[in-house]
Amino acid sequence: MNHRFIKPLVLALSLACSGAVLAEKVELTRGLDTKQFDAQKPICSDLFGYVNATWLKNNAIPADRSTWGSFEQLDEASIHATHEIAEDAARKLASLDADSIEGKIGAFYTSGMDVAAANKAGVAPIGDWLKRIDSLSSPDEIIGLIHDSHAQGLGLLFMFTGEADFKNSSMEIAYAFQGGLGLPERAYYLEDGKDGSYKKIREAYRAYIAQALELAGTPKAAAARQAETVFAFEKRLATASLAPVELRSPENQYNFVTLEQAQKQNPHLGWNKFFASQNLSDSKGFSLSQPKFFAEVDKMLGDVPAADWQAYLRFKTIDGAAPYLSDALAEAHFGFHGKTLRGQQQNKPRWKRVMETVEDSMGMALGQLYVERNFPPEAKRRAQELVDNLRSATKVRLEKLDWMGEETKKKALEKWASFTPKIGYPEEWRNWDGLKVSRDNYFGNVAAAARFNHDWAMAKINKPVDRREWGMSPQTVNAYYNPLQNEIVFPAAILQPPFFDPKADDALNYGGIGAVIGHEILHGYDDEGSKFDAKGNLADWWTKEDREKFDARAAKLIQQFDDYVAIDGLHVKGKLTLGENIADLGGLNMSYDAFKLAQSRDNKNPDEKIDGLTPDQRFFLNFAQVWRRAFRDAELKRRLNVDPHAPAQFRAIGAPSNMPAFAQAFGCKSGDAMVRDGERQVKIW
Structure with missing residues (x-):
C-alpha cells in the first residue's frame, strides 16, 4: 500500500539507536x-x-537518533526482536530451505553484514546503470532509462504506484506523483527560511552532490560543476512542485486522466510506452496527480541538454544506492541526510542499518516471524475490547x-x-515465492526485492482492491487510518x-x-x-x-x-x-x-x-x-x-x-x- 494515502499516528521513526548507548534492550515504561x-x-x-x-x-538523545522518547523506546524493543529473528536465521542458514521466509531473511541479513564485500565492490553494483547514463544523448534515450528505472522498482524522477481509485474505492488504479527532489520540500530551494537555515542546507547539499559524484569516479572539478547542474535541475522541479500543505488536499492527490489525455499533455514522457514497460498496457487511465509538475518535466525533456540530464540521473542513482554500497558512500550519504538534515551525531551501527533495509524490502515476511514470537493472542483480544468500546x-x-x-x-x-478495525497482524500473509535472495550479494538483494515488490504492486492495478492487505508491518510502532478503505489499523508492536x-x-x-x-x-x-x-x-x-x-x-x-x-x-x-x-x-x-x-x-x-x-x-x-x-x-x-x-x-x-x-x-x-x-x-x- 502506498503510505501517501494512509494517516499514521506518527511519522519517520528511526529504526536504530547507538550501540554504545543502548547495547542492551530498552526497558519499557510500565505504568x-x-x-x-x-x-x-x-x-x-x-x-x-x-x-x-x-x-x-x-x-539524552542517542548519538544516531534524531528523536528520542516513548515511541523510540518501543521501536528499539521492536528492532531488537526482529534482529534476534534475523540472527537466528543467519546462524542456521545452511540448514534452511533457501526458498523459505526464514531462509530469505537469513540470507538477506548475512549479505548485508558483509562490509568487506561491499567495500571491495565499490560502485560496481551500479556500474551498468552509470554506463548507460553516460551514453544518453537524446530525449528518447533519457525517458527510456527513466521508464526502465521504474520497471526495476528504482523509480527515478517521480513516484508511481497503485492504490484504490478515489472515485471508486473498490478498484485499484495507478497514481503518478511529483518527486525527484533531494531536499525535504520546495521551500528549501526557493527561500532562505526565517532563520536562514535553508540557505545553509542548500550549500551543504551542493557539497554532498559533488562528494557523491567524486566517490563514484567523477573527477573533482567535473563533480563540482555537475553539482551546480544537479541543483539547478532540482530547483526547476521544485518550482513546479506543490508544498506539503497543498499536498494534504485530496483534490491535489487525485487527477484522473485517460492514457490518451496524458499522452497529449506530456508527449515527451511517453505514457503509453511507460505503461507498457510496467506491464500495464491494458490501463484505461490513471491519476496524474500533480499535472503542473509533470508538465514541467515534459518541458525539461525537450529543452534541458542531455549532459544536464546525465548529471542529474547519475547523482540520483548514486544517492539512492549509497546506503547499500561501500562505507565511504554510505557515510557520505549519512553526512548529509542524517547529520545535516536531521542532526544525528553518528551513523547507525551496521546491523541496524541492515535490519532497516530488510524491513523496507521484506517487512511483511519479517512480520510473520515476529508475530509468532512476540504477540500473544490475549493481547489481541483485549485490544479488540478497547476498539469496540471506542467505537461505541x-x-x-x-x-x-x-x-x-x-x-x-x-x-x-x-x-x-x-469502519473496519484491524489489530495485530494480517489475517492472510503475503506470498514471497519468486524472490531470490543471495547470502553474498547485498545490493543485488536490495535490487531484487525492489523489482519483486514493484511487480507485486503493478499486478494489483486495474483489479479489485484486496481489503485484507495491510499498509504497515506488525513490528511497526505506529497505527494508521486509510480513508480509501475506511479502516483503522493497529500493528502488534504498538500494543x-x-x-x-x-x-x-x-x-x-x-x-x-x-x-x-x-x-x-x-x-x-x-x-x-x-x-x-x-x-x-x-x-x-x-x-x-x-x-x-x-x-x-x-x-x-x-x-x-x-x-x-x-x-x-x-x-x-x-x-x-x-x-x-x-x-x-x-x-x-x-x-x-x-x-x-x-x-x-x-x-x-x-x-x-x-x-x-x-x-x-x-x-x-x-x-x-x-x-x-x-x-x-x-x-x-x-x-x-x-x-x-x-x-x-x-x-x-x-x-x-x-x-x-x-x-x-x-x-x-x-x-x-x-x-x-x-x-x-x-x-x-
Whole structure:
C-alpha cells in the first residue's frame, strides 16, 4: 500500500539507536513513571513539562537518533526482536530451505553484514546503470532509462504506484506523483527560511552532490560543476512542485486522466510506452496527480541538454544506492541526510542499518516471524475490547453533536457503521515465492526485492482492491487510518506499554492506546478524511451549512497551533498539522468517554486512587507520558516544514487544554495556560 494515502499516528521513526548507548534492550515504561514528574512545572501550566521534563533532562538523545522518547523506546524493543529473528536465521542458514521466509531473511541479513564485500565492490553494483547514463544523448534515450528505472522498482524522477481509485474505492488504479527532489520540500530551494537555515542546507547539499559524484569516479572539478547542474535541475522541479500543505488536499492527490489525455499533455514522457514497460498496457487511465509538475518535466525533456540530464540521473542513482554500497558512500550519504538534515551525531551501527533495509524490502515476511514470537493472542483480544468500546463511544458522541444537522449526521453515522478495525497482524500473509535472495550479494538483494515488490504492486492495478492487505508491518510502532478503505489499523508492536498493558488499570490503557484508537477513528472525520464517504470514495456528503460550521471550528484549532513556538521563533504550522490535531482532540475526547462508560459498566469507583492519583488524573498523565519525546534542533526544524504531525510537546497539551474534564481533574482555573475556555476553547467532535 502506498503510505501517501494512509494517516499514521506518527511519522519517520528511526529504526536504530547507538550501540554504545543502548547495547542492551530498552526497558519499557510500565505504568506511570511518577518519579520523573517535575513539580517545578505546574500541571495547569504545562502538562507535558510536568510529566516529562525530568525524564528528558536525564535521557539524552542517542548519538544516531534524531528523536528520542516513548515511541523510540518501543521501536528499539521492536528492532531488537526482529534482529534476534534475523540472527537466528543467519546462524542456521545452511540448514534452511533457501526458498523459505526464514531462509530469505537469513540470507538477506548475512549479505548485508558483509562490509568487506561491499567495500571491495565499490560502485560496481551500479556500474551498468552509470554506463548507460553516460551514453544518453537524446530525449528518447533519457525517458527510456527513466521508464526502465521504474520497471526495476528504482523509480527515478517521480513516484508511481497503485492504490484504490478515489472515485471508486473498490478498484485499484495507478497514481503518478511529483518527486525527484533531494531536499525535504520546495521551500528549501526557493527561500532562505526565517532563520536562514535553508540557505545553509542548500550549500551543504551542493557539497554532498559533488562528494557523491567524486566517490563514484567523477573527477573533482567535473563533480563540482555537475553539482551546480544537479541543483539547478532540482530547483526547476521544485518550482513546479506543490508544498506539503497543498499536498494534504485530496483534490491535489487525485487527477484522473485517460492514457490518451496524458499522452497529449506530456508527449515527451511517453505514457503509453511507460505503461507498457510496467506491464500495464491494458490501463484505461490513471491519476496524474500533480499535472503542473509533470508538465514541467515534459518541458525539461525537450529543452534541458542531455549532459544536464546525465548529471542529474547519475547523482540520483548514486544517492539512492549509497546506503547499500561501500562505507565511504554510505557515510557520505549519512553526512548529509542524517547529520545535516536531521542532526544525528553518528551513523547507525551496521546491523541496524541492515535490519532497516530488510524491513523496507521484506517487512511483511519479517512480520510473520515476529508475530509468532512476540504477540500473544490475549493481547489481541483485549485490544479488540478497547476498539469496540471506542467505537461505541464515538457513535454516542456523533449522535449528540449539537452543531451538525440531521442530514449530515446520518451520513456520519453511516461512515461510523462501516469502519473496519484491524489489530495485530494480517489475517492472510503475503506470498514471497519468486524472490531470490543471495547470502553474498547485498545490493543485488536490495535490487531484487525492489523489482519483486514493484511487480507485486503493478499486478494489483486495474483489479479489485484486496481489503485484507495491510499498509504497515506488525513490528511497526505506529497505527494508521486509510480513508480509501475506511479502516483503522493497529500493528502488534504498538500494543505494548506505555500505550497498552493488559494488566494495567483502565485509566492508563484509555489514556494510552485508547487515545490512539480514538485518534485513528477520528481521522475519518478530519479535514481530509471527512471528504470520503462510508465506502471510501471522495464524495461531498455534507450540507453546505454543516461544512461551514466544521471549517469555522477547525480554524480555531489552526490558530491554536499556529500560536505555538517550537524553536528559534519558528511556529508550528496549523494548516499542515490540522488533520492530526483534529484526530488528537476528537480521539482523546472519545477515549475519555469510553473510559467513563467502562468505569460505569464495571461499577468502578471514579475517585479510587492509585499512588495518590485519581483515575481521571492517571488518564491524562499517561496521555502526556505517551508523547514523551525530544528532538534534535535540525530534525525539529525539518519536521515543522514537512511533518503533518505537530511536535510531541504540543500534541501532549493541545487536546487536554480544550477539555473541561482535564481542568476538573487537576483543579485548573480559567486563565491557566492549560485551560482554553470561552471563545478560545475548540470543540469539533
